[in-house]
Amino acid sequence: MxxxxxxxxxxxxxxxxxxxxxxxxxxxxxxxxxxxxxxxxxxxxxxxxxxxxxxxxxxxxxxxxxxxxxxxxxxxKTLEEIRKEFDIKNDFTPQEEEEIRKENVWAFE
CATH class of the missing domain: 3.30.710.10 (Potassium Channel Kv1.1; Chain A)
Incomplete structure (x- = not known):
């Protein structure tokens, strides 16, 4: 004020x-x-x-x-853009990544 x-x-x-x-x-x-x-x-x-x-x-x-x-x-940015920007390799299997997305759905909205 x-x-x-x-x-x-x-x-x-x-x-x-x-x-x-x-x-x-x-x-x-x-x-x-x-x-x-x-x-x-x-x-x-x-x-x-x-x-x-x-x-x-x-x-x-x-x-x-x-x-x-x-x-x-x-x-x-999106997760994929961040990985590309910082040259981070995805070490999760598709099943592990899907489980993480389900557990943290709020972060991907």
Missing amino acids: VEDDCVSNVIPLPNVDSKTMTKVIEYWKKHSEEGISKDMMMDFDKAFVKVHHSILHALILAANFLNDKEILDMMC
Whole structure:
């Protein structure tokens, strides 16, 4: 809550550092531009997530803290995309993977 006689125009975000917040604001500005094509937006999104994994992690945490579902959805890839991105081999049998999906159905919605 901001009071009228507030001297500072700073809003503290203890869980988001300034570099990460700058990147989030860059995303918001781009996604609020009028007249931008869907292809240009997809290109922007692809470039936006092509950052070091530590930055990607900070952006996901910031989006979660800020309750920005749009950024979270764009950044949180499917299981198969994550395996490809990090070159992770699937060591589960199809039956084991299906059992895990059944036990954790909420995570795959």
